[in-house]
Amino acid sequence: MREFVPSAQLMLGTRYLVLVLIAVIFIFPLLFMAMSSLKPNLQLLTDTESMRAFLPVGELSFDNYKAAFSRAPILTFVFNSLFVTATTVILTLLVCSLTAFSFVFLQWRGREIAFSMIIATMIVPFETIAIPLLLMVSKLPWLGAEGFELGWLNTYRVQIIPWIADGLTVFLFVQYFKGLPHEFIEASRVEGASWWQIYRRVVMPLCGPVIATAAILKFLVMYNQYLWPLIVVQQETYRPVMVGLQYFFQYNTAWGEVMAYLTMITLPVLAFYLFLQKAFIASIASTGVKG
Amino acid sequence: MASVSLKNVQKNFGDTLVIKGVDIEIEHGEFVVFVGPSGCGKSTLLRMIAGLEDISAGDLSIGEKVVNALPPKERGVSMVFQSYAIFPHMTVRENVAFGLTIAKVPDAEKNAKVQNAARILQMEHLLDRRPNQLSGGQRQRVAIGRAIVREPAVFLFDEPLSNLDAALRMDMRMEIANLHKQLDATMIYVTHDQVEAMTLADKIVVLRDGEVMQAGAPMDLYLEPDNQFVAGFLGSPAMNFIQVNVSELDATHAMVIGPGLAPTRVPHRGRAHTAGQSMTFGLRPQHMWPAEDGKLAGVVGISERLGSETVVNFRLQDDSSLIASLGTDQIFTPGQTVAFDFDPETAHLFADLK
Incomplete structure (x- = not known):
């Protein structure tokens, strides 16, 4: 056989x-x-x-689409979500990569403890801090266009600022930085680069893959925000897409309109993902350098 | 002027002292090679000069200035790394110009300097490539280009050739030697390869366990090693060592005898003190020749015929193994008894190695 x-x-x-x-x-x-x-x-x-x-x-x-537009201010919701998401993603990448940079490349007392505390924040579910956070942001001051004001409710900033610092993103950057050859940093230092220049010109340009990964993960978290904006935003002007979904479940549920709405709000996510996927593959290809 | 001076320089990692008080004086324009086995602290010492490692105690001066507390960029040094450390996201041109870009040198001047460095290193045709399009030797050239373009007073090389294959290593070694002649700069070079040390250095510093074993001109170290470690480290094949006893001595010479070694009167260079003392006798493989009544008698083990030379391994009666390197092609058969003679003035006596 x-x-x-x-x-x-x-x-x-x-x-x-x-x-x-x-x-x-x-x-x-x-x-x-x-x-x-x-x-x-x-x-x-x-x-x-x-x-x-x-x-x-x-x-x-396309009747469902027409009906959906008349039922809810969809463009406002999509704009709000995209604005909040884009701002948060950019600020998160900046703040968390700088944080990770200091953990990996700078020597300072207590950095191990600080790092473990940041990692520990990842296991705290948002639901447990939602109410304390609400009490906090409702009393926080802000210097706006009309002068000094108190309380952050019903704003974009309340949807953005509490989400910038992010343990997972710090962790991703720390892991990636640790894998970069140490000589890159040492050579830059000998060549006279400041820490900021090393971050800007040497480290970040080599971080394509982790930037893409962190950006996709953060984008999804932010675009899918529901509970937090539900709590802190009562005005339609600042309402994001997921909370906007409620409009279609009031009186009688029109499933066709729900599906039309969902289709429309899914498109930005798909577009962003496809865009980054391309960048992601390109960046892997360009870092293929032997030691 | 960029002399470099280390005075009782120490380094500890936690409780472990890895550099145990090193004194080295390097004059302007000198090519100094730190050499030693792995773990001897030679790279750590270089990194301390670069400013990449703190100095735990002692003084490091570059020029006339103590630079212990200065960050790397204020020391006027540049460094070439073993792994090249050229940036993969920049072209060769951007890599070479990196230090100048950081220093905000005007474009015209920057381009002129990059062109000049590229000309010296014969890599003008590579300037617009990316590192992943370069071979190992070309990458090393880029790393050296990045170092010379800033015209630093002191160049530091950390095992720059150890990732290259043997033929390329020889070419690059000669290029580095030429570079030193052209640039009139102080160069400090770390290697574990004694051939690189012997061929490149004006001065060799042999290190072991964080201490300087001997420093001096290559041939001085080769011909007059201070101790068994230096004697054994420089030269290939390595110097032979056997245990001997001093039977009598005068101001310059000692009569020694050992198993397989007939009584011989050799210079002791002040290292023998009393009759009856046990010492280590050293003889370079190149300093022996076969002779009927030779002072060293033994049995042939393996012999290697290399054409231009013959390397014979033979055993004395106490089973200690010696190597003779003969400048002609000669045939030995394993098991054959053999005797070698030597000029006693070429032999060395050392205190027993701790």
């Missing part, structure tokens, strides 16, 4: 088949969402009984 030896093509074929199956599993919910957003309420519900749910069949229109 001859032993069965799978050919290279068969192996490759199997691998593609498995990958396609996994891709399909991941894409089906998105497909369901996008297709349903085009269907009237009644058809949408009956279609869920068959594969028709994932197919552009039956009566298709």
